[in-house]
Amino acid sequence: MQDTAHLSLAEHGAYTMLLDHYYGSEKPLPNDNTALFRICRAFTQDEQTAVMNVADSFFPVNGDGCRHNKRADKEIERRHSVGQSRAKAGKSAAKSRWGEGELRGLTRSERLAEARIKGTHTDEEWEAMLLIHDNKCSKCGCDCIGAPCKDHITPIVLGGSDSIDNIQPMCRNCNSKKGSDTTDHRRKDWENALQNALQNSPLMPRHTTSTSTTTSTSTTTTPKSPQGGSERFDEFWEVYPKKMAKKSALTKWKRKGLDKMADQLIADVKNRIENDDQWSGGFIPHPTTYINGERWNDEISKRRQQPSPSPTGNAFLDL
Ligand SMILES: [Zn+2]
Numbered sequence: 001m002q003d004t005a006h007l008s009l010a011e012h013g014a015y016t017m018l019l020d021h022y023y024g025s026e027k028p029l030p031n032d033n034t035a036l037f038r039i040c041r042a043f044t045q046d047e048q049t050a051v052m053n054v055a056d057s058f059f060p061v062n063g064d065g066c067r068h069n070k071r072a073d074k075e076i077e078r079r080h081s082v083g084q085s086r087a088k089a090g091k092s093a094a095k096s097r098w099g100e101g102e103l104r105g106l107t108r109s110e111r112l113a114e115a116r117i118k119g120t121h122t123d124e125e126w127e128a129m130l131l132i133h134d135n136k137c138s139k140c141g142c143d144c145i146g147a148p149c150k151d152h153i154t155p156i157v158l159g160g161s162d163s164i165d166n167i168q169p170m171c172r173n174c175n176s177k178k179g180s181d182t183t184d185h186r187r188k189d190w191e192n193a194l195q196n197a198l199q200n201s202p203l204m205p206r207h208t209t210s211t212s213t214t215t216s217t218s219t220t221t222t223p224k225s226p227q228g229g230s231e232r233f234d235e236f237w238e239v240y241p242k243k244m245a246k247k248s249a250l251t252k253w254k255r256k257g258l259d260k261m262a263d264q265l266i267a268d269v270k271n272r273i274e275n276d277d278q279w280s281g282g283f284i285p286h287p288t289t290y291i292n293g294e295r296w297n298d299e300i301s302k303r304r305q306q307p308s309p310s311p312t313g314n315a316f317l318d319l
Contacts, residue, residue, distance in 0.1 A: 004058075004106065010050035014040045015058060016110070018051075019072060020117055022059075023159055026076050028066035029059050036067075079159070082180075115156040119163025126150065127248045128197035129190070130169050135245075135286060137171035138185040151175050154182050164194070228257025236262060239269050242284045249287040256291065268296040276300045 004015055017040045018029060029036065033052065037043075042051045059067035106114065130148065137148050148169035154160030155178075168186045170178070187193065233253045237246060258265060272279045278301045285295055 007054070008050065010047055011054050012110075014042065014047070014051045014054040016106075016114060017041075018054060018059060019069070020114060022069060022072045023076070026079075028062065028064070028068045028073070029055070031061050031065055031067050075159075111156045112162065115152070115160060115162040118159075118161035119166070121162060121164035121167060124198060124247060125164040125194065126167065127245045128194050129164060129167065129186075130245055130288075131197050131248055132187065132190060132193040133169050135248075135288060136169070137174055138168045138187070139170055139174040142171050142173075149175055151178065153184050155180075158182075165191075228254050229259045230254050232259045232262030236265055236269070237287070239266055239273075240287050240290075241269075241273055241279070242287060244286055245288050249291055252288055252291040258291065265296055272300065275302075277303050 004012065007015060018036070021039045022029060029039070033048075036051050036055055037048050040047070040051045042048045055067055059069050062068040133148070135148065136143055138151075148171050151168050151170035151174075152160045152162070153166050153168055156162070158180075160166050168184065170185070230250055230253055233250055236253070236258075237243070237249070253259075274280075278284075285293070289295070
């Protein structure tokens with residue numbers, strides 16, 4: 001398989017679109033220039049030349065008169081056999097590992113671009129997904145240090161989409177052991193829970209009931225606790241070293257009415273960045289966790305500064 005690194009921008013675009021079409025239809029491409037131009041939406045002479053270059057290099061005409069890509073054919077075949085064997089035995093797909101999928105030749109961001117053609121998700125959806133899993137790993141349930149990362153249930157390298165129904169929160173540990181496992185670990189009712197979370201989020205652009213008419217108790221859902229302001233939140237966010245799940249952090253910020261403590265929190269964050277060994281070692285809590293757990297009350301964690309560790313029992317201090 002030829003490398004795609006030398007391709008021009010137009011050629012790269014053509015390559016991606018042809019491959020996407022290939023996987024989408026699970027069929028070889030037609031040996032018909034006009035059809036190829038249409039697939040790639042190639043209108044100008046340059047674009048059409050790029051399409052033909054790519055088609056000839058990567059999708060040569062095969063015995064059956066269609067344009068084939070060997071790797072794509074293999075992958076499609078593998079998908080089908082994986083689907084069958086998984087239905088039977090569940091685990092027999094262990095052979096395929098990360099990076100062996102169809103999109104291996106592309107960089108991660110290119111693969112992501114590919115996945116986004118198939119579907120996308122909003123920040124709100126991801127934050128709601130985290131929220132309904134209590135910011136925990138959906139597989140092992142651990143309280144991750146920091147935040148769970150986005151795990152694509154069907155990996156992007158295997159043609160998974162980037163939409164929320166293909167994304168679950170997973171700790172880095174589970175994620176790194178994922179292999180070819182495409183099990184959905186999310187709570188069974190995630191779809192409903194997600195919808196509810198999205199609707200109940202004060203940040204969602206639903207009908208604003210900002211007027212202070214407290215007469216209609218039946219129509220408006222009253223928030224459980226009075227919401228504080230969030231004028232200082234951005235300053236806090238600015239200094240906070242881990243920028244994740246902003247909306248849910250903002251929600252907690254308001255709930256707790258932290259505007260009035262903003263100076264203290266900002267100072268605490270700055271102090272921890274400088275002086276907290278956990279933080280400087282990269283173990284920075286998820287901002288939502290920081291706010292929720294009122295972590296500014298935690299002791300600054302320091303490895304004991306002992307210039308001469310005793311030979312027994314302190315070995316862990318060595319680097
Ligand atoms: Zn986990």
